[in-house]
Amino acid sequence: MPDAYAREERGDASPRRRRRTIAVATLLVLAVATGTAVAVKGGLLSFSESCEDSAVRLTLAASPDIAPAVRAIAGQTLADEVRSDGRCLDVEVVARDSYKVADALASGAEAPGFQVWLPDSDLWLDRAEGLGTGTPISPSDSVASSPVTLAMVPSASKRLGWPEKTYSWAESVGAALRSGKVRLGAADPARSATGLLALTSIGASSAQQGGDSDTRVAETAKVLAERMSDSDAQVLETLARSGSGAEEGNPKRNQAVLISEQAAFTHNAEATGSGRLDLFYPEDGTPLLDYPYTLVDEEKLTLPQSRAALRFMTLLNDRSSQAVFARYGFRPADGAADDAVVTPAGGKSPQPYDTSAAEAPSAKELQEMLGMWTITVQSARLTTVVDASGSMATPVPGSGRSRMDVTKESLIQALTQFTPDDEIGLWEFATTLDGEKDYRKLMPTRRLGDPAQGGSTHREKLSAAFAGLQPVPGGATGLYDTVLASYQEARSTYVKGKFNALVILTDGSNQDENGISRSALAARLKELADPERPVPVIAIAVGPDADREEVAEIARITGGDGYEVSDPAEIQAVIFRAIMTAGQNGRAAQE
Known part of the structure; x- marks a missing residue:
């Protein structure tokens, strides 16, 4: 293909990928090979056309946290006149909450208005598929990842022995709640993959402790519900601020929150002093937000759209795009830690930030x-x-x-x-x-x-x-x-x-x-x-x-x-x- 850039080789796919429609890539590759040959033979493609005249336009609905990075990559792609089968890629990136998109796709009540979806976690795929009567989706590779962590303002983290002291999920949350002085907040697990993965990890960790784990998890859920926010962005807004009673006062403010490493990275980039966050990485493994690249209503895509969607996915996985994701605080799809991301986010050795990701929970x-x-x-x-x-x-x-x-x-x-x-x-x-x-x-x-x-x-x-x-x-x-x-x-x-x-x-x-x-x-x-x-x-x-x-x-x-x-x-x-x-x-x- 006469593209400006060729796809770069990647390492092995993330072992966390629970379910991916491998057939998507195969079918699209076949479509590229067959469609391009037919188009060239029939003189339908003109490789001399300008981007403005020949661009293939796609709309991609992305989780709000990753949307800025994807928008930057899409903008550079268009500026560099990167092409799919001789036609420039023009990808409009819109930020959409993953739970809202999942519910809309499951209902199938109206046309989605976008061809590609990039939720923050593949747990939304099951919700989007619902009873199988909504808008069909075709998931493929993950393009980035970010571990779920327990973040604290410095006064609280030092109280729990950070960074030397390490805990399991159940121990870390239990220690925060038992201290009586660490107010813990989280996003609604019904609307936040971060909140749900954290709560599920707490449950699995508690079960390993034995005893009446169900009661302990329910009690934790009750506490979290009292300080629950609707979204991950709103959770960050509940944090104690420098000069606003961050140490002990202001009971409306949290000193600890369950968020992703990327969210902490973004927060710390703008915070100073006591407003910055320290991250605890539980010993029993951190689940990953995994950002699966997903085609929406694939059968209704035109052949140029299908080829362009595949081309943009390969671009998101090449070396230059991965560098952009890292600048925005994301890890690669396999979850490999990079000190250039971990340290600004608030991670520090001996916290086990480079251990293997926790096994993804089942749909059940x-x-x-x-x-x-x-x-x-x-x-x-x-x-x-x-x-x-x-x-x-x-x-x-x-x-x-x-x-x-x-x-x-x-x-x-x-x-x-x-x-x-x-x-x-x-x-x-x-x-x-x-x-x-x-x-x-x-x-x-x-x-x-x-x-x-x-x-x-x-x-x-x-x-x-x-x-x-x-x-x-x-x-x-x-x-x-x-x-x-x-x-x-x-x-x-x-x-x-x-x-x-x-x-x-x-x-x-x-x-x-x-x-x-x-x-x-x-x-x-x-x-x-x-x-x-x-x-x-x-x-x-x-x-x-x-x-x-x-x-x-x-x-x-x-x-x-x-x-x-x-x-x-x-x-x-x-x-x-x-x-x-x-x-x-x-x-x-x-x-």
């Missing part, structure tokens, strides 16, 4: 942590409605247990993630279960920590009720009447200040021909739904016989959604994912 671990965060920040009030029809006795392939057995086990395990302040109840349903009714209330929706008869708690009684669920021989799925009845009660018993929701698990479609019709149910739910007192329905279709689209359409009327699991063992993770999504939707609606 992230979903569970987000669910825990949602119900910790805002206590939950959930009514769980479980299908007890005869089909729940169907064996789960390879497990030797029935759908009901695995469902019960998953629900009991999920129950351990809720706090004593959370309220949970239980209904079961099957045709003619209770006289003419298709449903029966087994446990009221009450605080898990409330005392119950016999000296136990509501949590213990509820766990026993879950364990006692049994399929009703010959019972069919009386779904519609049950949804209406349970929703009416959840609405009438709504508790302000809590996350109110209805969780319905079913392995089939409605089979009660004598009950309310689907259209009548939809009409009644529309009448009952109140944005000021939201009670989203979280409908989980279990197994191959369930109709996810049916339950999803019903749930969406209330502000919830439908989910599908092939294995009931996945229910716990899906519940937390659904709680997080519904909680975010409700919060966005209030804003």
